[in-house]
Amino acid sequence: MKILYATSEAVPFCKTGGLADVAGSLPPALAEQGAEVAVVLPMYQRVKERFGSQLKFECYDFVDLAWRHSYCGLFSLEKDGVTWYFLDNEQYFNRPDLYGYIDDGERFGFFSRAIVRMLPHFQFWPEVIHCNDWQTALVPIYLKDDGVREDRFRSIKTTLTIHNIEYQGRFGMQTLGDLFGLDQGWAADGTILMDGDVNLMKGAILCADAINAVSPTYANELKMSYFAHRLENIMRRCEYKLSGVLNGIDMKLYDPATDQRITANYSVDDLEGKNVDKAALQRMMGLREEPHVPIVAIVSRLVSHKGLDLICEVLHDMMELPMQLVILGKGDRKYEEFFHWAAQQYHGRMAVRLDYNEELSMAIYSGADLFLMPSKSEPCGLSQMIAMRYGTVPIVRETGGLKDTVQPYEAWRDAGNGFTFANYSSSDMLHVIREAVYLYKDYPDAFSRLRKRAMKCDFSWARSAKDYLRIYANITGQPWPSVEPEKVEEAASVVEEATPVVEEAAPVAEEAAPVVEEAVPVAEEAAPVVEEAAPVAEEAAPVVEEAVPVVEEAAPVVEEPVPAAEEKPMKKAAKKTEKKSVKKAKKDEKPAEKPEKKAAVKKTAAKKETKKKGPAAKEKKEKPAE
Structure with a gap:
């Protein structure tokens, strides 16, 4: 599974809050589970200063945002089994801080547009783009918008993680076309419009294929007006695709036994x-x-x-x-x-x-x-x-x-x-x-x-990563974890071996069918006797021993089933039980068909039928006597 994780900050490159810790830990955890993962970030000034010498220049292109035609450079870095991409534009990102500027809407509008338009330059075409908060909320919207004209974008599914719904990316109505380059239809149908403003979070919630909150309790709270900041109706409307996945932490990074950032190390056994x-x-x-x-x-x-x-x-x-x-x-x-x-x-x-x-x-x-x-x-x-x-x-x-x-x-x-x-x-x-x-x-x-x-x-990420992979599997339709080819072949061979057994059992079932039909009412009448049969089992054992010769004499009467049982014996315990029940049912019928049998046989059969079948057996016994 190919996943592109889009975020505005990530440890160790840039951080202002908990989003950076999540974005720095979750992608490597997904990679450890076997997924192919890449992360895309803005090329901030602090990223250049700390990691500029390690970055590899990939290419550049121009990105259109409304009437703007802006340069976008692409840099990459391989780390922790993940490819980290950085989108460069000095006008927007070469600043000392990550947020807090008057043009933040334009900055992250460009970032979201660049993610979509730079996809052909990445190492793989993603199956899922995982977006985070309002800074990347335009990505699902742009994918829907571009997908109308270009088929290749329709195959990409999107997931939106809400880290804090209080920050929704709200801007004036005039920004829809002039700043973000979207048609007025997005506001006319209410997708991106709320309280007279453009609301990027609302648009992303409606357009994304899956939404998740960063804890199960928070996912439930988002449907309440106290916590949802006026988006509670939208969250309830999209409840079918909402889930809560608890965040984790990097257990290796935050380990008091090995952490070099603290004065003295310690552990749970030595504090x-x-x-x-x-x-x-x-x-x-x-x-x-x-x-x-x-x-x-x-x-x-x-x-x-x-x-x-x-x-x-x-x-x-x-x-x-x-x-x-x-x-x-x-x-x-x-x-x-x-x-x-x-x-x-x-x-x-x-x-x-x-x-x-x-x-x-x-x-x-x-x-x-x-x-x-x-x-x-x-x-x-x-x-x-x-x-x-x-x-x-x-x-x-x-x-x-x-x-x-x-x-x-x-x-x-x-x-x-x-x-x-x-x-x-x-x-x-x-x-x-x-x-x-x-x-x-x-x-x-x-x-x-x-x-x-x-x-x-x-609080490791391994548990959370599995939950996210299940979400990706649900929206893409791909099974996860994927089944190895060797296991598929083994399963196929097991099915092939089991098939002949089913075919051979078929004729036996057909021959026994009429007997079973006749035995049905008897079984219904015998149902209450089963409860009392447990203590009688020990006493009935010698009767079975006496009945053995009777079965031998009666064997010639049943001509077809006996050789079939000798040539192809049933291996399953359930089938043996079925065969025994058929034999017993046939034995019960033998006195009715052959009245000329010895009196001892009649007595034994009658005794056996009386014990097992009650009044129904007595009726059958009286019939041949007449």
Whole structure:
């Protein structure tokens, strides 16, 4: 199966959030499962600076976006069994940041258009293009639009992953033709139009062959107005192609036993190194070096849906607890100013870094004791998985992927891998934080067991990759995993060997047919006797021994079935049983056909019929006597 993964960021080339972690880990996991995978990214300035010397120039072409006719260069890099493609245009991508520019719509409109028009220059023609969020949402739309004129695009299926539906790619109505180069019909039929604006996410949801959210819970939440940001009706309409696949993390990259980015390595069996990392974090952030005080950490974008309002409401109550607080991230100014002010109030017990730094984030994951994520909505979340991998116990609100990955701690049976609360309430959050802090302080053994359970959780991509491959198989109609030719030949030979047995059994079944028909009513009457037959079986054994000579005398009467049974015996246990039942049924009929037989035979047969067939057999016995 040939898969092209289209994304606006991916580790290790460029990153601003969780999408980069997914795009950097999922394609190699798909390749390990046997798929042929390529990834396409914009050629950002930071990609050129870090990896420019490793990139191979493939070719260039010109891409038309509405009235624009722009250069597009194609570069490639082989890594982790995946071909990484980079689309180059300095006007759009040679900038210090990935997003946040006034022309982002035009930039990623060009990126989506270039993906479709540059397909002939790739190493393979994809069977599936996997798109992510609004930045590549135009790809399914362009494929449908171009497929009207060019047959080759009709064979490509598309999958859209929604990482966060809050960001939908909404632009003014005038951008439809002038910017994106689409006909007014796309708005007239409502495919791409919503609330008077162009909505790229809506158009992609309707045009894609499959849609998936990044966790099962989030997939259900997207059908609710609270989480879907006005797209709930569209999600319910497309429910038939919606699924939820939980994200994973790179278990090799995030391994405290081998990670070179942390001060000291440790494992679930030897946690001594975590104490060293904790002391190093306290020195790094200017906190008091208190080994027995838990560090509560937050690594997040400082935006409202991350639940930061709850922290602002009860921050002073939190700081009354015997704990330290570390915050790393940047975002809305109101949160940056508040946390900067609060850090000055609690010098030595609270530290804030208004930035995102990979090294510092790893120091926090490895050195902290508790990880706080009180999100209002969280499609999946990778931070809680990384935190658990490093033995930092999560405190989360039960939403999206947080609910799917964190099971609440239950002291009565010593279970769970973190702490959770359901309501979006600052008092509920504070209660759970207090419970976690005092478990760390007062019951260190119980907290240590909880920490080890969190570290043992499996969040690898292997499981998720199989789920994605099943989605691709459903939309392409290809079986996955594909059957090897050797196994197909073996299966065919088994069928060929089994066929003659069925043919030989056919005539026997035909001859026995009338007997079975006559025996049907008898079987119905004998049904209640079967329940009582179990204890009688032992007593009936000697009767069978006496009946052996009777069968020998009666053998000549049955002329055709006997030699057939000798020449071609049945091998199957089920067929033996059928033959015995036919013989018994015929034996039951013999006294009726041959009244001149000995009296002993009649008595034995009558006795046998009375035991097995009840009143029906008595009637048959009386008939020949007349």
